[in-house]
Amino acid sequence: MANKKWQIASPKIAAFLDDLLKTHRVFAPVKRDGLISFEPISEGDEALLDESPNSRRAPKEMFFPRSETLFAYEEGEITVVPLPDERRVVFGVRPCDARSLILLDKVFDAPDYQDPYYVGRRKNTVLIGLGCNHPLSTCFCTAVGGGPFAVDGLDLLFTNLGDRYLVEAITERGEALVADSPYFREAAPADVSLKAEIAARAEQAVSGPSVEGVKEQLDTMYDDPFWDELHEKCLGCAVCTYLCPTCHCFDIVDEAVNAQGQRVRNWDSCQFPLFTLHASGHNPRPSGKERMRQRVMHKFRYFVENFGEVACVGCGRCVRECPVNMDLREVLNAIRSRKS
Numbered sequence: 001m002a003n004k005k006w007q008i009a010s011p012k013i014a015a016f017l018d019d020l021l022k023t024h025r026v027f028a029p030v031k032r033d034g035l036i037s038f039e040p041i042s043e044g045d046e047a048l049l050d051e052s053p054n055s056r057r058a059p060k061e062m063f064f065p066r067s068e069t070l071f072a073y074e075e076g077e078i079t080v081v082p083l084p085d086e087r088r089v090v091f092g093v094r095p096c097d098a099r100s101l102i103l104l105d106k107v108f109d110a111p112d113y114q115d116p117y118y119v120g121r122r123k124n125t126v127l128i129g130l131g132c133n134h135p136l137s138t139c140f141c142t143a144v145g146g147g148p149f150a151v152d153g154l155d156l157l158f159t160n161l162g163d164r165y166l167v168e169a170i171t172e173r174g175e176a177l178v179a180d181s182p183y184f185r186e187a188a189p190a191d192v193s194l195k196a197e198i199a200a201r202a203e204q205a206v207s208g209p210s211v212e213g214v215k216e217q218l219d220t221m222y223d224d225p226f227w228d229e230l231h232e233k234c235l236g237c238a239v240c241t242y243l244c245p246t247c248h249c250f251d252i253v254d255e256a257v258n259a260q261g262q263r264v265r266n267w268d269s270c271q272f273p274l275f276t277l278h279a280s281g282h283n284p285r286p287s288g289k290e291r292m293r294q295r296v297m298h299k300f301r302y303f304v305e306n307f308g309e310v311a312c313v314g315c316g317r318c319v320r321e322c323p324v325n326m327d328l329r330e331v332l333n334a335i336r337s338r339k340s
């Protein structure tokens with residue numbers, strides 16, 4: 001495990017990214033039309049380096065795109081879309097989102113099934129993390145096994161110290177990315193202790209619901225009247241699932257005219273009635289009640305049964321962006337205080 005530490009002057013980061021662009025496709029948070037999102041950049045100074053909050057859309061789409069053509073066909077001839085093989089760097093990944101990729105690996109890179117599209121992108125991508133000096137009031141990463149400066153899933157971690165950044169190598173692959181760069185110099189002990197102070201403050205600022213006992217409580221709640229009310233204000237818009245870094249449902253469709261077409265994988269959501277509609281017309285999740293139950297059960301019961309962890313990294317996106325203020329933290333508290 002690499003553990004080297006450097007510092008880089010803040011104005012030099014753009015030049016560092018410019019150097020990476022010579023050999024990699026580089027993604028970074030950018031602000032366009034008032035929205036922060038991860039986009040491919042062509043110049044280092046496009047990357048957002050200030051104290052902005054995390055991107056609205058999760059970086060999962062760089063590994064599992066919203067829509068992806070698997071192959072095309074015409075008159076019996078099939079053209080397979082090549083598997084991803086470009087070298088990529090994602091700069092500015094927050095610790096919660098890096099952790100979400102570890103959870104997605106359990107689904108897409110399992111011992112008995114490997115999704116070649118997802119796995120190819122994961123293998124070719126170096127993740128440069130950015131610690132969260134100022135977590136939002138909706139963040140609860142510490143309640144679900146993460147933290148504003150957690151390093152799980154990252155190759156490098158950058159911490160904003162004001163006029164400079166502390167840079168920590170987490171993996172050898174991360175270390176290799178900066179080892180020969182002229183913009184880094186060895187971190188001073190003062191840099192390391194300043195980072196520790198910032199991280200401790202950030203950690204203290206995060207609060208959230210405990211998920212302890214939630215799985216056991218959910219084990220008893222499949223037919224609980226709790227679900228009758230919970231879903232009532234939900235619009236079924238699926239914003240919570242589309243923005244969630246760990247949600248991963250998809251549909252595969254043929255988009256064709258006569259004998260010409262393409263097979264496409266698109267994101268889908270358990271919050272849509274069509275998601276579970278059978279060809280017979282029967283729908284095992286006919287109302288918002290069953291669909292809301294599924295979302296909560298999948299994250300906090302079924303995923304724990306299958307993989308030993310909750311499928312939530314506490315990024316707070318579903319809390320911030322739900323148009324009717326459905327607050328997952330309140331849902332978890334209500335489940336915990338439910339008498340079985």
Ligand code: SF4
Pocket residue numbers: 233234235236237238239240241271321322323324325326
């Ligand atoms: S974002 Fe809110 S309203 Fe939309 S599906 Fe999710 S819980 Fe329901």
Ligand code: SF4
Pocket residue numbers: 240243244245246247299311312313314315316317318319328
């Ligand atoms: S369930 Fe909500 S808080 Fe948890 S990872 Fe998904 S979007 Fe973030």
